[in-house]
Amino acid sequence: MGRSQEIYIRAPRFGNINRILGKAVLYGVVTAMTLPIIIMYLWLFMQSVSEKVLIGFIPSGFTADGWRFLWGPVKFGEVLLPPIWPITLNSLIIALGVTGIEVSIALMAGYALSRLRVPFRDSFLILIIILHAFPGITLLIAIFYLLNVMGLINTLLSVIIAKAALEIPMATWLIKGFFDAVPWDVEASALVDGCSRLQAWYKVILPLVKPGVAAVAIFAFLAGWNEFIYALTFIFDPNLYPLSIHIIGLIGEFRYVDYTLLAATALFYSIPPLVFFVITQKAFMKVPLVGMKGA
């Protein structure tokens, strides 16, 4: 009896050691993988507030000089850079425009593909994936031509439309999966309870696919915010440039690279997506998807 007790006591101890060891290895690997990224962001931050960084990211001499673009135009070499706020607004308009168009169309298209009997649905879905494999840049000239015909060249709308159009298929794919997960019974129940098809869609189904809406919205916002090549191609007026192009202007002249300014601007550039992410996260992720027994 003593023996079996001994084993009984010892066994979990080994288990504990194994578990701790396992966790240590896991955390070690994850830390090693994320460390370079963390160090890079740390460098970015330190560089933006110090005159000079030593050995990687140790700051020396605090300065707010890098952030001077926030309160006035910046003279950069011989060039006077446009003020940052209208540029930021341009980026926001593009990002929110892409988000708005992409989310609203993807929500309807995803619902249709999930619930209605659409001819050639499966081939259509496969086609979307195949088309997505081609880089968007291959369409650059064709899109330019179309936008020119439509008289949209050199407007923010041109970038919004082009970007949204290219992102919608994938967003539709994504959101369709969320619609698929909503049980038919719940929708049928809404119809029986007195909803029209449209009412059932927005009163019952949409609240249940909020996490999907959030996912699509975040992707769309990032796509619009990060957009560079279309903005560079379709927009000629520097006043309409988004932030992504503005930053390029900062490193255009190699002789004068002001790393403090560049780091501060880059950091500034990365804040809105983070804010957007946090907002959508909070608003959308708290959704009870359980509570439908047997579904």
Place this chain on the structure above:
Amino acid sequence: MVRVKLDGLSKYFGEVKAVDNLNLSIKDGEFVAFLGPSGCGKTTTLLMIAGIYRPTKGRIYFDDMDITNIAPKDRNVGMVFQSYALYPHMKVYDNIAFPLKLKKLPKNEIDRKVKQVAKLMQIDHLLDRYPRQLSGGQQQRVALARALVKDAYVLLMDEPLSNLDAKLRILMRAELKKLQKELEVTTIYVTHDQVEAMSMADRIAVMNEGRLQQYSTPDELYDKPANIFVAGFIGSPPMNLIDATFREDSGGYLVDAGSFKLRLEPGMGEVVKNNLTGQEIIFGARPENMEIVEAAEDNTIEGTVYVLEPLGRDLIVNVKVNDYMIKALTKPGVNLNPGDKVWLKVDLDKIHIFDKKTGKAVI
């Protein structure tokens, strides 16, 4: 609240005839069960009545009004789904209030009705919770409350008890039946559980492969099954069904199953003879109409005890008769052991004979 009439109702999914030419009428305030194995078309029929599916052919009437092409939202039916289909993002109160809000009822009236039905369903203390915070039984009550709150013309239930545990199911069976009688709401109840159908419904529509097999009261289904399918489906343990031939023999009538022969009363034999298309029959007898005797008697079936299944109140004796296994129901306490030789005395007034070719009952 209303009479329901299904007139030649059919639903085809491509080549598959899910429901084929269904005709039946349901009286005002009647409790009707659609009973059948899975895939028999009972849920499809229910969804057509709810308006979720559009019939391929046929019409649906509420009283004298043809509602075949009316949208589900305008039919004023209440429905309880097998999965309950509660709205997970709404609290219990809002779940129940949802149909009333859509009807744009005044707020205080909605409040009054929700509280009234919640009290009736004994869930008035749960109104502030989300569906995920409820047990299966509570969710079921919420679903029922939501279906009842709008004073629906017809209450539709799709296997509402199948997700509950056995004890709760039996409890809810009685409660649902009482509630239905109190509210006098025309109710259609879909189930594959014959006990549920038998115990609750005024009338049962037995369906198989999209077709109506028989539509009558529980007693009649049990005592006078219209065909082999109904005979085999209703009753537990099921009716013994044995292949046999029917023939005249020296002035009398014989059921010959090869391993045993039973002589019929002349009157009954005449009826069988007149209604039969050939000689091939299926002979049917319920286990409780088989008496076990321990000595050879005239007109009995000889066999050996194969296995005993005690059920507490009853005892099922499986008797092997050559190739057949016949189940007989008796009271516990008899001294039987596997291997014993026994004779089965059939209550000949209560046997069933089906025409093998048509499947229909002859007597």
